[in-house]
Amino acid sequence: MPGLLLTDRQKMVIQFRKEGMTQQEIADELKTTRSNISLIEKAANDNIRLAKEALDYIYSLEATLVCTLSAGSELTQEIFLIYKAARQTGIKVQYDTGALLSRILTAVPEKISDGTIREDINVYLNLTGIIYIY
Incomplete structure (x- = not known):
């Protein structure tokens, strides 16, 4: 569905990290590189931060x-x-x-x-x- 805050892949990476997995363990699980997982995680965290900032702005009105x-x-x-x-x-x-x-x-x-x-x-x-x- 277009316009979602997080991609399915970003959601998986965030969930795996919350469960305590390392980036390398996630990369092995998803059959990709650790550096790719790092980029996915950073993008997800950036999106989450932006969403929080947007909500705070709306509430501050x-x-x-x-x-x-x-x-x-x-x-x-x-x-x-x-x-x-x-x-x-x-x-x-x-x-x-x-x-x-x-x-x-x-x-x-x-x-x-x-x-x-x-x-x-x-x-x-x-x-x-x-x-x-x-």
Whole structure:
């Protein structure tokens, strides 16, 4: 079916990797090369990342920008700005500090290095307390 997010081959590779198989084991199973499996896996992960970004964007349309974490600052210190900004809106953030740190690190790893924010990070909050990070 055209327009699917992942090809059947990408789905198989992702499933095999989740089961703990190495790229070489998958290549042997599918009768191809390890480098081909590497390319398939990378393409699948890129597609998954893009889909997550698209969904986050759609969800953020119903959210409000509550603060921007500034480049050059330490993430562990800046994170408290999120809670402060959320309090001002009267919305309770649904994450404790550890979960919020993890969410930020997962959402924008390219904007953080060794705990330091390398690029400004925009933080959005919806009415139910869910945070979206860009």
